[in-house]
Amino acid sequence: MRHRGVFTYVxxxxxTATLPLCRLRYVGSAHxxxxxxxRASHDDYQESIFPSGLPIGTCQDALDLACxxxxxxxxxxxxxxxxxx
Numbered sequence: 424m425r426h427r428g429v430f431t432y433v434x435x436x437x438x439t440a441t442l443p444l445c446r447l448r449y450v451g452s453a454h455x456x457x458x459x460x461x462r463a464s465h466d467d468y469q470e471s472i473f474p475s476g477l478p479i480g481t482c483q484d485a486l487d488l489a490c491x492x493x494x495x496x497x498x499x500x501x502x503x504x505x506x507x508x
Contacts, residue, residue: 444489450479458485
């Protein structure tokens with residue numbers, strides 16, 4: 424991870440490469456963050472919503488989202504449920 428202003432950039436590292444996953448935006452609470460998914464095809468970050476349907480979530484939710492997308496494993500989102508109200 425690296426930090427720049429209100430953003431935290433999350434990357435995965437392998438023996439040979441560093442792969443960008445997502446960018447988190449601090450929105451004033453340690454438990455609420457916005458997420459943008461890295462798009463390799465455009466070499467940028469695209470704002471996203473969480474699988475819960477909300478525009479904010481936890482850091483863990485963001486990591487589950489990014490890893491689920493990049494590893495093609497939607498079961499990574501198994502703990503994320505839409506709000507009931």
